[in-house]
Amino acid sequence: MSGYGQGQGWQSDPGTVVTFSQEGSALLEFIPESATALTNKDGVAEVDVKAKDAQALGATQIVATVKVVDRTGQERWQTGRQSVSVSPTVVADPQAAAAAINFSKANPSDSSIVIAGSGGNGRSETALLTFTVVDGQGSPLKGVVVDFNVVPAGSVNLLTTQGTTNSAGEITVSVSSKENPVSVIVNARVRERNISTQI
Known part of the structure; x- marks a missing residue:
């Protein structure tokens, strides 16, 4: 899962903390458990997600949140959302x-x-x-x-x-x-x- 520390009128510096969370059903676990990552030189922060357990089926929404400074010098919170579905995986013998x-x-x-x-x-x-x-x-x-x-x-x-x-x-x-x-x-x-x- 990627979070982009950039948007119209602003772009985060490398090393900016992005926090990930989920809204709706708690179907996922984040890796690392802190659900945080630093942006790289392209303004991208990434974490891994996996199904919480074998019964974690359905849909949820992942939210990436980052504090940025806009062109006026004001700090503000910016969020991005991505809907995901969790379905069972068939593992071949x-x-x-x-x-x-x-x-x-x-x-x-x-x-x-x-x-x-x-x-x-x-x-x-x-x-x-x-x-x-x-x-x-x-x-x-x-x-x-x-x-x-x-x-x-x-x-x-x-x-x-x-x-x-x-x-x-x-x-x-x-x-x-x-x-x-x-x-x-x-x-x-x-x-x-x-x-x-x-x-």
């Missing part, structure tokens, strides 16, 4: 919204590791593989459960066989070698969905 899982990156970059006991001098026994889950628009999805397995089974050590994507839609699995050299495939699959990839 990220598991159901997943459309693809893609391999993103590896460390080491070539995904190659040496057999256990022979690491050192730039040779790693462990690789970190990162995958990204996206929706149908290509946007990353947080909270998607991904399962991992390797082929041949048991040929390397997986630090974990499952995990959940972060806010960037990413999940990283650690793969470490055993004592025998082998080529492996790491599969990443979105749980309960026919969506997978491999490296």
Whole structure:
């Protein structure tokens, strides 16, 4: 929510305090709780608002108030109003919204590791593989459960066989070698969905 510390015949200086409030139904909470903000160089002050609770539905009016000095040098209060509606938000199940899982990156970059006991001098026994889950628009999805397995089974050590994507839609699995050299495939699959990839 933005409040503009400017108007006909006056404009507030940067750093002017703008106070926000609501008239009508108390449906909103202001962030910060003080419901105040300072104008920036463009005369704009901003606060965030959110629904007070899950039952806070309907319409209310947000009021921004600021003390200004007009061109005659007189102080006066200036207000601006904005009507808003508060409606329930449907949050899609990220598991159901997943459309693809893609391999993103590896460390080491070539995904190659040496057999256990022979690491050192730039040779790693462990690789970190990162995958990204996206929706149908290509946007990353947080909270998607991904399962991992390797082929041949048991040929390397997986630090974990499952995990959940972060806010960037990413999940990283650690793969470490055993004592025998082998080529492996790491599969990443979105749980309960026919969506997978491999490296």
